[in-house]
Amino acid sequence: MSVCVRARSVSGHPEGPYRAVDSVEALAKQGFEGVDTLDKLFRHAVTNFKQFPCLGTREIISQEKETQPDGKVFQKLVLGEYSWKSYEDVEREVELLGSGLAALGQQPATNIAIFCETRADWMVTAQACFRRNYPLVTLYATLGEDAVAFGLNQCGATLLITSKELLDSKLKAVMAEVPGLKHVIYIGSGSVTAGDYPQSLTIHKMQDVIDLGAKPENLSVEFTPPSPSDLAVVMYTSGSTGQPKGVKMLHTNLIAGMTGQCQRIPGLGCQDVYIGYLPLAHVLELTAEISCLTYGCRIGYSSPHTLSDQSTKIKKGSKGDCSVLKPTLIAAVPEIMDRIYKNVMSKVNESSLVQRTLFRMAYRYKLQQLDSRADTPICNTLVFRRVCGLLGGCVRLMLCGGAPLYPDTHRFINVCFCPIAIGYGLTETCGAGTISEFSDCTTGRVGAPLICSEIKLRDWPEGGYTSKDKPHPRGEILIGGPNVAAGYYGSTGEGDSGEFWVDEAGQRWFCTGDVGEVHPDGCLQIVDRKKDLVKLQAGEYVSLGKVESSLKNCPLIDNICAYANSQNYIISFVVPNQKRLTEVAKKHGIVGKWEELCNDAVLEQEVLKAIKEVASTSKLQRSEVPLKVRLSSQPWTPETGLVTDAFKLKRKELQRHYLQDIERMYGAK
Numbered sequence: 242m243s244v245c246v247r248a249r250s251v252s253g254h255p256e257g258p259y260r261a262v263d264s265v266e267a268l269a270k271q272g273f274e275g276v277d278t279l280d281k282l283f284r285h286a287v288t289n290f291k292q293f294p295c296l297g298t299r300e301i302i303s304q305e306k307e308t309q310p311d312g313k314v315f316q317k318l319v320l321g322e323y324s325w326k327s328y329e330d331v332e333r334e335v336e337l338l339g340s341g342l343a344a345l346g347q348q349p350a351t352n353i354a355i356f357c358e359t360r361a362d363w364m365v366t367a368q369a370c371f372r373r374n375y376p377l378v379t380l381y382a383t384l385g386e387d388a389v390a391f392g393l394n395q396c397g398a399t400l401l402i403t404s405k406e407l408l409d410s411k412l413k414a415v416m417a418e419v420p421g422l423k424h425v426i427y428i429g430s431g432s433v434t435a436g437d438y439p440q441s442l443t444i445h446k447m448q449d450v451i452d453l454g455a456k457p458e459n460l461s462v463e464f465t466p467p468s469p470s471d472l473a474v475v476m477y478t479s480g481s482t483g484q485p486k487g488v489k490m491l492h493t494n495l496i497a498g499m500t501g502q503c504q505r506i507p508g509l510g511c512q513d514v515y516i517g518y519l520p521l522a523h524v525l526e527l528t529a530e531i532s533c534l535t536y537g538c539r540i541g542y543s544s545p546h547t548l549s550d551q552s553t554k555i556k557k558g559s560k561g562d563c564s565v566l567k568p569t570l571i572a573a574v575p576e577i578m579d580r581i582y583k584n585v586m587s588k589v590n591e592s593s594l595v596q597r598t599l600f601r602m603a604y605r606y607k608l609q610q611l612d613s614r615a616d617t618p619i620c621n622t623l624v625f626r627r628v629c630g631l632l633g634g635c636v637r638l639m640l641c642g643g644a645p646l647y648p649d650t651h652r653f654i655n656v657c658f659c660p661i662a663i664g665y666g667l668t669e670t671c672g673a674g675t676i677s678e679f680s681d682c683t684t685g686r687v688g689a690p691l692i693c694s695e696i697k698l699r700d701w702p703e704g705g706y707t708s709k710d711k712p713h714p715r716g717e718i719l720i721g722g723p724n725v726a727a728g729y730y731g732s733t734g735e736g737d738s739g740e741f742w743v744d745e746a747g748q749r750w751f752c753t754g755d756v757g758e759v760h761p762d763g764c765l766q767i768v769d770r771k772k773d774l775v776k777l778q779a780g781e782y783v784s785l786g787k788v789e790s791s792l793k794n795c796p797l798i799d800n801i802c803a804y805a806n807s808q809n810y811i812i813s814f815v816v817p818n819q820k821r822l823t824e825v826a827k828k829h830g831i832v833g834k835w836e837e838l839c840n841d842a843v844l845e846q847e848v849l850k851a852i853k854e855v856a857s858t859s860k861l862q863r864s865e866v867p868l869k870v871r872l873s874s875q876p877w878t879p880e881t882g883l884v885t886d887a888f889k890l891k892r893k894e895l896q897r898h899y900l901q902d903i904e905r906m907y908g909a910k
Contacts, residue, residue, distance in 0.1 A: 247678065247689035248763025255714035257697040258721065259763055263504070264692035270493065270723045272500040272535075277469040278492040279371040282499075282535055287332045290537040293511055295331045296361040297323035297541040299565065305556060317556040323541050323566060331365060334451065339369040340462070341454030345424055345445075347375055347400055349465060352475065354378040354398035356389060356407060359521045360542050362428045362447060364530060366402050367521075371492075374467040378475040378487065379522040381886045383879035386411060388485050390418040392477045395731055396487060397421055402447075405429030413437060426450055469493040475730050476524060478668050478885075487730030488668045498671030498724035499532045501691030505662065505676040506638065509570075511537030514635075516568040518543040520886045524672035525642045525664075529572045541566040545577070549631055551584075567633035574643040575650070576800075576888035579793065582650040585628055585657065587820065600624060607656045611682050628657040638679060640664055642672070643887035645767055645790055648684035655682060663687045665767065666720075669740070669751045670694065673724040675765050686766045694722040696765060697750075698757065704774055704782065706756050715758040715768065725749040775805045781864045783811060788867070789890070791859035797821050797851045800877050800884075802895050803867060804903065812906045813867035814899050815848055816876050822848070839872040848872060869906040871899060 248259045260268070271277050276285050300321035307317045326334070347353065353375045357363050370377040378396045380389055382404075389411065393401065401422055403412060408427045416422065416438050427433065428447045435444060453459060467473070473492045477485040503509060515533045517540050519526035530540055543562035546554040550561040589600050603624040607617045621629075629636070639654060642664035654661045665687035666674035675696070677688030690696050698716030700707040708714040721744070728741050740752050756769035773786040785803040788811065792801050800816040819835060825847050826838050838844055849870045856866040877883040883894050896903065 246762050248759075251695070254708070255759075256699070256708035256716060257759070258695040259690055259697075259759060259765075260695045261690050261692050262763070268497075268695065268722050269500050269504070269692040270497045272496075272503060277496055278467050278471075279368075279473055279495060279531065280466050280492075282496065282531065283332075283335070283368050283371070286534050286537065287328045290328045290511060292327050292329060293537055294325040294539045295328045295534065296364060297325045297539060297566070298361050299323050299542075299547075299562065307556075316554060318547065318554050319556050319559045320547065320562070320565070325539070326361070328537075331368070334365050335368040335372060337451045337454040337460070338365060338447075339373040339454065339464075340459045341450035341452070342369065342375065342400070343373060343462060343464065344453050344456075344459040345400065345450065347373070349374040350376065350471065352376045352378045352396045352398040354380060354393055354396060354401045355522075356380040356382060356384075356401060356403045356412070357428060357521075358382045358404055358407070359517055359519065359526065359544065360404075360428070361540075363521045364534075364540070367527075371473060372466065373464055374471055376472040376475055378477070379527075380477050380485075381520055381522045381879070382407060383520075383886055384477075384485065385882050386415050388477075390415050391484055392487065393419045393422060396475055400424040400426070402426045403428070405431055405433075408433065408444075416442060467492055469496070472727070474527075476522065476527075476668050489727040489730055490671055491727050494671050494724055494726055495528065495531075497693040497722065498666075498673035498691075499528050499535070501673045501693030501722075501724065502528060502664075502676065503532050503535070504692050505678070505688075506532075506570075506640075507679065509533070509536045509538070511539075513538040513570050514566060514568045515540050515570045515572075516543050516548075516563065516566055517541065518545055518548055518562070519572060519574070523643075523886055524666070524668045525572060525574075525887070528672045529640070533570070538570070541568065551631075563631070563633040565633075567635040569635050569637045570640075571632060571636055571638075572640045572642070574887050575641060575646045576644075578641055578646060578650050578654060581631070582653045583796075583799075583818070585631070585653070604656055608652060611655055614680070625657050629659075632658065638662070640676070642666065644889055645685075645786075647790065647794055649794060651684040665765065667751065667753060669726050669753075670720045670722075671724045671726060673722075674720050677764065681764070683764075686760065686764045688765065689763045690765075691724075693724045694720055696720055696757075696759075698759065699752070701756065701771065704756065704769065704771065706769070710758070713758040713760055713766075715756065717771065718753045718755045718757040718765070718767075719750050720753060721748050721750040723748075725751050775811075777805060777809050777811075777864060781862075783865050785811070785892075788813075788861065788865050791861055792852055792855055792867075794859070795851050795855040797825070797848050802890050802892070804892075804896065804899075806903075806907065810868045811865070812869045812871070812903070813852070814871050814873060814895060814902070815852075816873050817848060822872075836874040839874040845870055845872055871902040871906065 248261045250257050251260050302321050303319045305317045307315050380392050405427050424443050426445045433444050469492050474490040475487045477487045515538050546552050547562050552561050555561045603620040607620050610617050636659050639661040660679040662677045662679050664676040666672040673691050675688040697719040698708050701717050706715040742750050754771045757765045757767050769784045770786050788803040789801050799818050802814045803811050805811040879886045
């Protein structure tokens with residue numbers, strides 16, 4: 242497997258296009274004969290897995306408030322077991338909700354917006370919209386108020402589905418700015434005070450709409466299901482720059498994309514349990530969950546705050562969701578993988594000398610065995626079982642997407658947990674592009690094109706990337722295939738700033754802005770991003786993404802953003818690791834609150850010193866090493882608006898947030 246060719250250039254030229262060896266003659270459009278819409282896909286699953294468990298949710302037994310030493314108050318939960326709805330139960334709920342939406346006056350081919358956290362009701366809503374041909378407009382639950390108002394106004398939705406929590410918090414201030422909105426349906430218990438919202442707005446409980454749909458006079462009304470060319474989803478990206486864009490995905494686009502994804506996941510079936518905790522408004526989670534339902538998997542819902550026993554909302558001594566659900570499949574973004582890696586290695590370093598030595602010996606041994614395609618059952622039982630228990634102990638496969646995964650983290654997941662595949666795709670390609678084979682233990686690569694996609698490399702001479710580069714051809718990555726979306730909402734589809742285009746054969750393409758190189762076996766490696774390339778005063782080009790990826794391996798750093806303007810050096814903003822920086826502070830006799838430590842000039846220099854050490858081992862050029870640093874006491878989360886829901890940096894927002902620090906660091910001699 243390590244030497245076989247997984248994709249090849251169908252033109253014979255180094256720029257491609259490259260196709261998977263299984264789809265050289267034609268790209269795949271659907272996985273099941275005649276199943277060409279999302280509605281048909283779920284009906285197909287219900288027919289095959291009627292009484293199988295489908296969607297699961299944990300009961301909240303108690304909620305408590307816990308005050309930390311610094312005065313911050315955290316909500317702590319004690320959760321029960323998962324309760325399950327079967328495929329037939331979900332089918333019935335989908336039918337009733339769709340009928341209820343129609344009874345409220347919703348017309349086919351008119352948008353319904355959803356602004357809600359990941360939960361079972363989100364998926365039921367999506368399936369109801371797919372069935373009735375209501376395009377579903379998805380908005381991240383962590384989007385700011387201005388972005389939410391922008392998306393709702395642009396898409397023209399008259400009906401919004403949300404949660405009671407978001408309705409009470411974020412949406413109150415937004416409603417007056419969205420005059421076209423007529424109905425709001427909320428998920429959750431409790432009542433809503435109508436006087437807090439515009440008089441033109443009618444607010445409903447989700448259960449009331451389901452009950453409305455169950456009335457015989459509403460349930461018996463006929464409707465026309467969607468066709469493959471109908472709009473299924475308008476997905477607003479949280480965007481690393483500017484206002485969010487609504488990506489238009491047709492039924493046929495999503496069907497093709499998931500066909501390619503599922504072909505790379507071995508043994509997917511009703512014995513699998515998937516844990517859903519990433520935002521369903523993100524293409525990675527949406528397509529992963531629908532794919533799992535297609536093959537009869539169970540989906541147990543979670544959140545990043547309740548995922549493990551150590552998660553922030555889990556009361557000490559109680560079980561996190563992974564411990565109870567024991568998932569076999571997990572999808573994650575690199576930020577979460579990096580956290581797991583750093584937390585485990587931190588505990589290893591704190592253990593006794595004997596334990597530490599045993600772990601490292603077992604780690605090196607298993608790494609060697611994996612390279613030889615062998616396993617280590619004794620090491621797994623004696624050494625790695627406890628680590629596996631962090632995610633329930635039953636995970637057989639993990640899929641990572643959204644951003645590059647650091648090689649050390651990649652190897653760690655392979656050794657301590659299970660095989661991991663790295664995926665590359667964008668919202669504009671319905672999440673599909675490439676996925677590495679689970680048997681491929683190489684790091685830094687994202688695999689070969691899926692059977693639904695093909696990839697071209699376009700020369701970018703200014704950045705120094707061409708198809709004639711040695712040892713491998715390089716260039717901007719273009720993705721083509723039936724999974725490429727129909728464009729951006731509010732645009733013509735052909736003039737999307739040149740990002741979408743159609744070739745002479747009628748196939749759609751998307752220009753990703755990422756720079757890649759293709760290895761001899763047809764696998765892709767992401768090496769740069771056009772928007773991350775800056776030119777310094779002396780004329781050198783520096784890839785900010787490359788700098789950040791290299792320096793995130795520094796033990797003192799949890800997150801980092803590199804920045805450069807027209808000066809001759811780059812600077813950085815760093816979210817330090819609180820535990821490790823506090824230890825460094827103690828060694829220097831520095832005491833104070835966390836905010837004070839992050840403002841200490843001596844500690845800034847210590848972090849800068851650690852950065853230079855990692856930069857040296859990572860072989861960064863002198864021009865790529867930040868010369869100044871600003872420490873941030875607050876982590877960057879989607880809620881802060883400084884990173885996307887996939888934890889990608891929002892460079893414009895970060896620049897605006899740290900404007901005074903930028904002026905100070907570039908102004909200081």
